[in-house]
Amino acid sequence: MASSSVSNPTISTLFLGDKIRQNQNSKNGIIYNPIFKSHKIPRCAVDMPHGGNAPTFPRIKVWDPYKRLGISPYASEEEIWSARNFLLEQYAGHERSEESIEAAFERLLMASFQHRKKTKINLKSRLKKKVEESPPWIKNLLNFVELPAVEVIFRRLFLFAFMGGWSIMNSSEGGPAFQVAVSLAACIYFLNEKTKSLARAFVIGLGALATGWICGSIFVPMIPTVLIHPTWTLELLTSLVAYVFLFLACTFLK
Numbered sequence: 001m002a003s004s005s006v007s008n009p010t011i012s013t014l015f016l017g018d019k020i021r022q023n024q025n026s027k028n029g030i031i032y033n034p035i036f037k038s039h040k041i042p043r044c045a046v047d048m049p050h051g052g053n054a055p056t057f058p059r060i061k062v063w064d065p066y067k068r069l070g071i072s073p074y075a076s077e078e079e080i081w082s083a084r085n086f087l088l089e090q091y092a093g094h095e096r097s098e099e100s101i102e103a104a105f106e107r108l109l110m111a112s113f114q115h116r117k118k119t120k121i122n123l124k125s126r127l128k129k130k131v132e133e134s135p136p137w138i139k140n141l142l143n144f145v146e147l148p149a150v151e152v153i154f155r156r157l158f159l160f161a162f163m164g165g166w167s168i169m170n171s172s173e174g175g176p177a178f179q180v181a182v183s184l185a186a187c188i189y190f191l192n193e194k195t196k197s198l199a200r201a202f203v204i205g206l207g208a209l210a211t212g213w214i215c216g217s218i219f220v221p222m223i224p225t226v227l228i229h230p231t232w233t234l235e236l237l238t239s240l241v242a243y244v245f246l247f248l249a250c251t252f253l254k
Contacts, residue, residue, distance in 0.1 A: 057087065057097030065104035080108050146254050153251055159186060160247040164240050172231055176239040183246050184209050190250035204249055212245030213238055 062068040066075070069083040084105040091097040163183045167176035184205055191201035216238030228237070 054093030054097075055091055056094055057091045057100055060096060060100040065107045068100065068104040069108070077109075077112055080105065080112075144254050145252050148251060156190065156247055156251050160243045164243050167236060167239055167243075168232070171233065171236050175233075175235050180209070180239050180242060183243055187246040187250040191253070194254065204253060205246070208245045208249035209242055212242035215245070216241030 059068045059070070066073045069080065069087065071079055071083045075083075084101060087101045088098060091101070160183060163179045167179045170176070170179075187208060188198075188201045188205040191204050192198050195201055195204075217234075220234060220237040220241065223237075
């Protein structure tokens, strides 16, 4: 046995070391078995595919954002959003594919925003040019007109539409005198807020009411009776026309 150990020192030394470790572990109550000795092999990130098992977007390097998203150059914003959401869902998990899709989408969205902004500026410049080229009497007339915020327009439109509906609902009980009075008071109030002059607001409000009532008295009888509800009187229809004039006066006049 001694001669075998000397003749093969590598094997004997290996088993001798294992024997010593086995004796030491047996004293500590630990059973050692060299057969189940595990060796962990380090894994490199290069060995893993980018994005795991997620599919790769085939048009990552396509420069044209429309071709990258697979849509027409005349596609609407809704179609652009749909293509973006579809591709992100299809290639979810692959980082480079998602970045490429988002980059093309952002380019198209920014181009669409700039086009809308440019169109809006061109429209304003065209309107301004038309006003400058218009006759003097039109310029003087436009000096008395302003365009308020959309919220203001809708609030006042709702108010006078409510007055018109209220007048129609109460047409069988009596005339719309009370609703007309409330509408006139509201018109004067709104005009006073803008002009800061109660007298001017009162004059404009009464003028709008008188103009609307006269126009209604002239044009309402021209409407065929087939188109008018049997219970709707001339006074009711004239008051509806007056509500329109009161709305226009308190909303768009300076």
